[in-house]
Amino acid sequence: MYTAQGNFTAPEKQQKLTQILLTRDSRFEYPNPASSLDTELAFLIPLVAGDKEMGILCLSSKTTRQAFSSDDIYLIQGLISVAAVSLRNALLLREVSIRDTFISIASHELRSPLTSIIGYAELLLRRQPPETTRQQWLTHIVDNGKRITSMADDLLNVTRIQTGKVSMKLEHVDLPEILNERLDMVKETSQKHEFFLKLDAGLPKALVDPDKFGQVVQNLLSNAVKYSPNGGLVVLSANRDATRNKVVVSVSDRGIGISPEDQEFLFITFHRIQRPETRGIRGSGLGLYIVKEWIEAMGGSVWLESELNKGSTFFVSVPASNSSNLN
């Protein structure tokens, strides 16, 4: 990750800078000038805190073309060492806050279903309830067991993403089959909602990991149900985007909607919107992060349109199969 100002702000220059940084070696670190790598670059100065390199300051040549004086360099060096320590502290703080959020969400999301399972199992051990009550208690046990499994799966998937261990098995797939299957699964979970599947007539196959794509669709559908607690229409659509050679799948609901400010943070791990309307709706805040990471790893993208208290539509685009990538 880097930020650029001055001479290297333009995207093509940033690309050039990235290339230089990737090819640099120890010869070019401060105080050696970097002008041998690029005439616009004066110095590459590592930001070191303790024994850790936090980043590199790339100084371009002065616009006046004058050389840097030794005073300039002392000043820059002093500022850089303070910046490196501040950066390290900020990163440490962020790590601690992510860990705290993780612990509080994970413990709540694991503990409360476990307490429920133990409670109903103990009741079953001690009492002889009528058959309908017994069925209800067993259903609670199964549902809460599923909640724990789903939380554990989310955590495992996040770990795989963050350690670069996601394995994508891309195949040329007919999407309607997957969409129908996942819609049927989510339909089972709500009697309040009406569900509708809308498919483009000439829908091409798509190049996706079928299992992960199915989980993405299911995730968006269950969010649509969860975040429209008063019910309403949930529409699952698939369309061809011929200009970009993509298939676009969308899920829309008539639920609580998301404000423009909140939309910015939706795809970050553990981020859950805190509003009176979301109180009591369960979740880990990991679903949309996984959706985005997986879809991008399939060569697609994710976006949304939403209006507060009116509803939301989430879109995912994935590469369409065509003669050049069909085999």
Ligand code: ADP
């Ligand atoms: P969660 O497990 O909390 O549902 P997600 O990562 O799937 O986690 O979603 C992150 C947050 O985005 C949710 O907590 C919710 O506030 C918001 N959100 C997701 N989908 C919708 C939707 N269809 N309508 C309104 N808000 C949504």
